[in-house]
């Protein structure tokens with residue numbers, strides 16, 4: 459077993475109170491091995507992705523509050539450097555490379571956990587929200603919930619799969635679609651969207667990518683999208699989708715949008731028996747749908763919230779085989795504030811991965 463020297467302090471990006479500016483602290487304490495509870499592990503992070511959820515957590519604009527002070531982040535990859543004493547049946551060991559996802563821990567024994575909906579466990583702990591997350595060099599996590607990273611799979615490439623990838627992978631998995639079915643992906647050229655295009659192709663689906671601009675069109679088609687619709691150029695999105703799908707409409711739509719119009723349209727362009735998968739987590743928007751047509755067309759509206767341990771393992775395995783790859787830009791941890799600014803102004807294309815100070 460490798461042995462590690464664990465420092466007493468580290469660099470961490472701390473949100474001191476809800477909505478306050480991030481402080482990059484060089485003297486943030488590192489939890490020591492003796493301080494770990496049974497079942498906890500300490501991970502030395504190599505990198506972390508940045509997700510829109512982190513921005514919501516920092517701003518405190520969700521109906522559920524984050525802890526403060528808060529270290530955000532939930533797409534981390536690193537090496538386990540310590541495990542709490544008296545941890546029994548640990549599925550991971552010191553030296554293993556693992557990922558931290560949004561769902562840091564759950565009880566594993568309640569009805570939700572037993573049914574595989576660990577993310578709905580009432581005792582769930584959330585990385586970078588109810589427990590400190592991955593915007594720091596050393597993070598405490600939980601042996602039962604960290605995700606082993608497949609050997610040879612690059613840590614930076616794995617980071618965004620842990621949230622963005624898992625989220626769209628699970629939504630597609632539960633979309634009640636079969637190979638050959640049509641799925642509509644609004645925002646297909648974005649961070650979640652471009653991963654959704656690829657996971658949908660792995661599932662054998664035919665993809666209608668909806669987004670705007672020449673760059674996003676090129677990206678979506680390169681990633682395997684079968685059809686492209688530019689929402690700024692189309693005269694009638696619903697009619698375009700129906701025309702592509704023999705007049706019947708699409709089998710499914712995976713909607714990440716913060717506005718209600720994306721949902722309303724989906725009810726119109728889905729065929730009978732179609733499924734609307736809602737995966738975005740805007741703080742305030744309401745889902746607006748025609749009750750008449752939801753019933754009349756036997757539409758299923760399903761919320762899909764991140765993923766459980768198995769979803770994470772599956773999503774990573776597919777990416778590690780090279781069937782899905784995330785487009786990301788690498789920056790340093792101290793760039794976090796400027797990344798948030800870019801996200802607020804809608805200037806971030808693809809995903810951002812932050813490397814830890816060496």
Ligand SMILES: [Zn+2]
Nearest residue numbers: 509511621622
């Ligand atoms: Zn996320």
Ligand SMILES: [Zn+2]
Nearest residue numbers: 565568571579
């Ligand atoms: Zn539980």
